[in-house]
Amino acid sequence: MKFYVIGDVTVDHLYHLDHLPRPGEEVTPLRSSMKPGGAGGTISVTLARLGHTVTLAARVGSDPFAEYAMSQVRLSGVGMGAIQQDERHLTSTITVMQTEHGERTMISDGAANRQLDPAKLKKKDIEASDALIVNAYSLIEGPQREYSLQAIEYARAAKRAVPVFIDLGTGAVNKARTSLLDDVIGADYLSLNQHELQALTGTGSISAALAKLGQAGAQRVVVKVGKMGSITWTPTETELVDAVLPEGDVVDSTGAGDTFTATFAHAVLGGLSMAQAAKAANAAGALAATSVGAQERPITAADLADVLPKAKK
Incomplete structure (x- = not known):
């Protein structure tokens, strides 16, 4: 399958703490690390490792962080034809502080990613894809928003169906709130977590939020609900898909939601039902x-076969 992915690539600075610092407090991390990240990068890498042909549309600076941000993207064989370089803006970085109790706070700089030039988008690349995946950070501001909206329009107008997957993000939803709803409601598949769902719809419960999405015209929604697993929704059916416990300890949730989104798209295009795809995505996340x-952590077809023996590569 051919995927076209629009989203950020970043350098992630990760700090695992005993507790999140109070204003003015200096703390020493239990451990720290620097890793390549970003929703676009992680979704692309996951899909490529699962055997797909992937083109990633993202923008990096001309600084030393650029190559590091792209390191796993290159190594995984993701197509580089839609990667842009910015001479004025820095490569995006994210600082993540999290505790073993699940508390997390982030400092995110969109930087070069937000400058993704829509003039370089090629209609034929979207039309030649089997699916378009857009992360909602790409819909917030700057030229990147115009690029993403145009790509979605190309996918919808294509003579051969190009399904659109849109994945929300907490920072994107917190910034745009309910104004983001009009941009994402037409997606063939919309994925988001419980906080994002309620913030997007301005409601106080999952059931009320899903009802509002249905009234707005949503067709297929998958909600990530942490340790409970995920919920798949269509106008006629709602199903709770149980979580799949991993082998090994959970040590870092950064990017788990992006891995979920990529695996869900992989499974859907492989012919699985939404519930089956969500089960595979639960395991991968x-x-x-x-x-x-x-x-x-590479996610392979063998990992998914343990959960779904009939999953197609």
Whole structure:
């Protein structure tokens, strides 16, 4: 399958702490690391490792971080034809501080990613794809927003169906709130977590939020609900898909949601039902969290075969 992915590539600075610092407090991390990350990069790497042909549309600076941010993308064989370089803006970075109790706070700089030039988008590349995946950070601001909206329009207008997967992100939803709804409601598949779902819809419960999405015209939604697994929704059916416990300890949740999204798209295009695809995605997201770094733990067809023996590569 051919995937076209629009999203950020970043350098992630990860700090695992006993507790999150209070204003003015200096703390020493239990451990720290620097890893390549970003939703676009992680989704692309996951799909490429699962055997797909992937083109990633992202933008990096001309600084020393650029090559590191792209290191796993290159190593995984992701197509580089839509990668842009920015001479003025730095490669995006994210600082993540998290505790073993699941508390997390982040400092995110969109930087070069937000400058993704829509003039370089090629309609034929979207039309030639089997699916388009857009991370919602790409829909927030700057030229990157115009690029993403145009790509979605190309996919919808294509003579051969190009399904659109849109994955939300907490920072994107917190910034745009309910105004993001109009941009994402037309997706063939919309994935998001419980906080993002309720913030996007301005509601106080999952059931009310899904009802509002249905009223707005949503067709297929998958909600990540942490240790409970995920929920798949269509206008006629709602199903809770149980979590799949990983082999190994959960040490870092960074990028687990992006791994979930990539695996879900992989399974859907492989012919599985939404519930089956969500089960595979639950397993992949959990496995990703057993290593430090968004792209550190490869997800393979063998991993998914343990959960879904009939899953297609």
